[in-house]
Amino acid sequence: MKRKVCKKCKLFVKESVCPICQSSDLSENWQGRVYILDADKSEVAKKAEIKNKGEYAIKAR
Template sequence: MAKKKACKKCRIITNAEECPLCKSNDLTTNIKGRVVIIDATKSEIAQKLNIKVKGEYAIKTK
């Protein structure tokens, strides 16, 4: 199983080689905590983390 990666910029977690949001390939496997955002407009966590698209996100990356 491939290790999931998170975009350093958007923090979205993906299996792909590039970020599905910003198309960056600056991804990291060093994920510190994760959060699933289902409704970004209603989620306080999403607003705190500045997340606008639903998905699974890393809370922090290194």
């Protein structure tokens, strides 16, 4: 089974609810993957407005 990402913040989610935004709006329709270690120093994180470290999809619909 494909992993799920939160549609709002694009974080990979193991549970049925996103631990960051508490959204249950998850999607298996995602592309690309990026691991953010330090959101404050990462250009990718800034562009994607990611504020927490973790594993994110680049695109999610």
